[in-house]
Amino acid sequence: MKMRISFHTLGCKLNYSETSQLRDQYEKLGHEIVPFGNDTDAVLINTCTVTENADAECRKIIRKIQKISPKAFIGVTGCYAQLKSDEIATIPGVDAVIGTSDKLRIDQIITDYSKRNMPEIHVSSVDEAIFSFSQSADEDSRTRAFLKIQDGCDYSCSFCTIPLARGKSRSLDISEIPKRIRQLEEQGYHEIILSGINLGDYSHDDANFIDVLNLIESFDTKARFRIGSIEPNLVNESLLRLIASSNKIVPHLHMPLQSGSQSVLKRMKRRYKISKYYDNLILCKQLMPHACIGADVIVGFPGEADQEYEDTFSFIEQLPFSYLHVFTYSERDNTPAAEYDDPIPMRIRKLRNARLRALSDSKRRAFYESQIGSCHKVIPESFDHSTGHWKGWTENYVRVQFRGSQFLNMQPYVVQLDQLDHLSGTVISTLLDEPQLSNGYLQLSVI
Numbered sequence: 117m118k119m120r121i122s123f124h125t126l127g128c129k130l131n132y133s134e135t136s137q138l139r140d141q142y143e144k145l146g147h148e149i150v151p152f153g154n155d156t157d158a159v160l161i162n163t164c165t166v167t168e169n170a171d172a173e174c175r176k177i178i179r180k181i182q183k184i185s186p187k188a189f190i191g192v193t194g195c196y197a198q199l200k201s202d203e204i205a206t207i208p209g210v211d212a213v214i215g216t217s218d219k220l221r222i223d224q225i226i227t228d229y230s231k232r233n234m235p236e237i238h239v240s241s242v243d244e245a246i247f248s249f250s251q252s253a254d255e256d257s258r259t260r261a262f263l264k265i266q267d268g269c270d271y272s273c274s275f276c277t278i279p280l281a282r283g284k285s286r287s288l289d290i291s292e293i294p295k296r297i298r299q300l301e302e303q304g305y306h307e308i309i310l311s312g313i314n315l316g317d318y319s320h321d322d323a324n325f326i327d328v329l330n331l332i333e334s335f336d337t338k339a340r341f342r343i344g345s346i347e348p349n350l351v352n353e354s355l356l357r358l359i360a361s362s363n364k365i366v367p368h369l370h371m372p373l374q375s376g377s378q379s380v381l382k383r384m385k386r387r388y389k390i391s392k393y394y395d396n397l398i399l400c401k402q403l404m405p406h407a408c409i410g411a412d413v414i415v416g417f418p419g420e421a422d423q424e425y426e427d428t429f430s431f432i433e434q435l436p437f438s439y440l441h442v443f444t445y446s447e448r449d450n451t452p453a454a455e456y457d458d459p460i461p462m463r464i465r466k467l468r469n470a471r472l473r474a475l476s477d478s479k480r481r482a483f484y485e486s487q488i489g490s491c492h493k494v495i496p497e498s499f500d501h502s503t504g505h506w507k508g509w510t511e512n513y514v515r516v517q518f519r520g521s522q523f524l525n526m527q528p529y530v531v532q533l534d535q536l537d538h539l540s541g542t543v544i545s546t547l548l549d550e551p552q553l554s555n556g557y558l559q560l561s562v563i
């Protein structure tokens with residue numbers, strides 16, 4: 117029976133990629149996909165469990181669905197579902213809980229979407245999980261797509277539940293990658309974001325992540341490639357030189373830092389010294405002065421003394437970071453850090469977070485301003501009818517807007533970065549290319 121179904125995603129880019137895959141599967145089965153928040157017959161929620169906040173958010177969403185569509189079937193999948201299936205099953209309104217191993221098979225597992233008296237639970241061990249492929253559009257983008265080539269993680273950072281939720285590291289067969297790139301190109305994507313939980317740990321037979329990048333380098337494609345995120349211990353000189361000399365892999369490094377204090381990194385059981393992070397960053401900027409460098413940071417880790425936090429702050433302040441993703445530490449069950457002494461009061465965690473976010477804003481602004489006057493390739497993504505502006509990203513991850521016809525072809529254009537729009541947080545740019553006429557109409561204007 118055909119039905120209306122909507123999806124909601126929490127958490128990381130990989131989750132978004134997998135939800136898109138699910139959406140495609142249901143669409144192919146003939147169901148109508150409706151935007152989340154509209155009346156519907158079924159909802160699938162793809163959850164995250166990185167922080168306590170993510171769990172609370174999931175519960176809030178379930179309550180919201182029950183108000184909008186009281187008769188809708190509610191299925192919960194993802195990392196929270198994998199780790200706390202019993203807890204989710206007790207939430208009123210939930211009809212099915214599906215673990216991470218079966219996430220991309222929900223359409224086969226659930227065939228009846230009527231409300232249940234008792235939720236059904238499909239959660240199996242992730243120990244033997246195999247690689248499940250997904251590729252998908254970035255949200256709201258017809259030009260950027262995620263290509264998942266790796267899943268799971270073999271590391272044991274003391275705060276992290278991801279290895280428990282997603283299992284061991286596993287990777288897409290390298291021989292599959294050209295075919296997948298070609299498919300995305302044929303679908304009209306110009307930017308492909310290589311995605312994984314611990315992407316740099318890619319390993320299939322004898323191939324490693326550098327082999328994947330070399331393969332992309334030698335592959336006949338016009339697409340550009342972005343490395344989603346890479347652990348600092350897996351970054352080295354040859355990787356940086358490869359990116360620096362590449363015409364396909366863009367100069368954007370997202371390297372989780374987590375803390376700028378050596379003692380905190382040790383308690384987090386991270387696999388690098390702060391000096392290694394520093395060396396990577398400096399070499400990256402030497403080889404690619406215009407590179408964008410982003411980092412994840414956790415504040416309020418157990419025992420994080422004032423001085424350790426200040427070490428983190430000044431480490432970031434003195435270095436050319438372009439932006440931060442700041443997370444407030446929260447205790448997660450079954451992680452060593454949850455048992456550590458000296459938890460930091462929540463009030464202090466929040467203050468530390470706010471201060472680092474402010475630092476991130478000023479870093480992003482400084483990075484954007486440093487790019488004013490330079491020319492970059494941008495792929496148009498979305499058109500704002502009220503302003504007549506296109507939005508998109510440069511290769512070095514500057515969010516830009518430029519004026520152009522709404523009928524502009526969705527292909528890369530060269531823009532000159534003119535000025536920072538402090539209100540929108542984007543850079544206002546001038547389109548320099550001679551764009552192709554589309555529908556016999558094209559307007560180019562300089563702002």
Ligand code: SF4
Nearest residue numbers: 269271272273276278
């Ligand atoms: S590298 Fe550490 S933080 Fe990242 S997924 Fe693996 S265990 Fe978690």
